Amino acid sequence: MLVLEKNALSEEIENLVGEFGKDRSALLQILQAIQGKHKYISDFAQQEVARMMDIHPVEVNSIVSFYAFLYSEPKGRYIVRLCQTISCDMSGKEEVAEAVQRELGISFGQSTKDKRITLEFTNCLGMCDQGPAMLVNEKVYTKLDPETAVNILSEIK
């Protein structure tokens, strides 16, 4: 990471701490904001959050590692989460999964080389009556079939 980039990130985190506060109860919100913008929370970012909130870096890391939607490794600009829970599974999630893997040339758990898309499975999205369902970042898509799913992913840039 370049020094300039580090400085920019530090400033950004400082602003977030200013906005949400230094209290421990603000920690998850601050990390969610960093995750939302950068798609992951780097070691440096975790250390900076810890420094500015006066807690040990391992405390920050324990939060990042606990929550499924926070990452310490870089992810794609679009994180695609396909629901793997039973109702979606029974309504054809496997076919959708195979189609998008073939289309993107990656497996679930991986990101495309251009860091555009990360594929992941997730647990129940609360769309059981309209499965198969997936999230693309925070947006939800339902009643997927292999074709619609692939089309949705090819439209996002």
Next chain:
Amino acid sequence: MIKTETLRKKRSGPVLFSEYKQGEGVKKALELGRENILFELKSSGLKGRGGAGFPTATKWMLTAASNSDKKFIVCNADEGEPGTFKDRVLLLEYPELVFDGMIIAGYTIGAKNGILYLRGEYEYMLKSLEDYLESLRMDNLLGENIFAGKNFTFDITIRLGSGAYVCGEETALIESLEGYRGEPRNRPPYPVNTGFLGHPTVVNNVETLASVPHILIKGGDWFRTHGTDKSTGSKLFSISGDCKKPGVYELPWGTSINELLNLVEAKNTKAVQVGGASGICLPKSQFNRVLGYEDAATGGSIMIFNESRNMLKILKNFMEFFVEESCGQCTPCRIGNIKLLEGVEKIEKDDFTFSYINNLKELGRTMQAASKCGLGQSSPNSFISILDNFKDEIFGAKRKGEKNV
């Protein structure tokens, strides 16, 4: 993406899906005053709709009685149980019920702050909910001195989760709000005494809070006319799986599984999972059982499986879910779920003995008794009930083989 207005016109039900105008319940609450609200709530017999079924009036009374100058009302919208999506419908289509319920709760227990803990997966509804709260503030229905002369200040903030099923457990949810890992606390002390940041806190499910305005307007006795003696009122059921009409239905407690299957036009049904992955799986012979706290209890999740489904595969899906979602804090749950999943995989490969299966069931019962929170206490339910109720399908060949020996 989701056209709420058109959907809503189609819904009807005795309580939650009946007519309601925003603010109506709050107005009534102020007329009644704190004691009468608690009285109506108590006589309604309303119990927690998330699944645990704790009497709501008791929770509110305990918090109202404490002398603390700071109290919180938390709306639990961390709807993560597989097969449950009723809170999604309430938040998208009936936000006025949920927020009015929170305001009434705040007024009753003497809290100035309400927090809606929205699961990370539902971030797509954050904007519309924030907009809704902003419009309430503009109309002076939230904020400082909302009701002239009543000296009542109340505001609501929304906090997002980050993809952890266990945060639906109320003490784990509070840990998460405080910026910690979502690991459940020992209870007691209960949140009604020592909750968010150590202050008395009421944590209620979305549906519980949404029921309150209707109860105040029409009375606790009216609410009791629906449902059964022990399970009063109605319930939202999230129905999915093998049926023609999946979706959210409001039905009185005491409805039988058979009635429900007819309603959603399910055919050739083999099994019904009541209460989500942490619930129990019922075979055909038990479809006459009724939904209610006293019989087949559920937070609303009903999943239907027809004759073509492989029960072992379903069980595997559930156990994989629990292995992923266990917070890892206590041993029975962290290790136990892995062992149960291993067992399912061994049955799949036909590599097991019956004494091994019995040991696993015993382990399941140990988990039910020894786990720290509801996750580990209930995750063996589907393991035990599927292996018991569908043993012919799962062990069929092997059992017959044993007889021949």
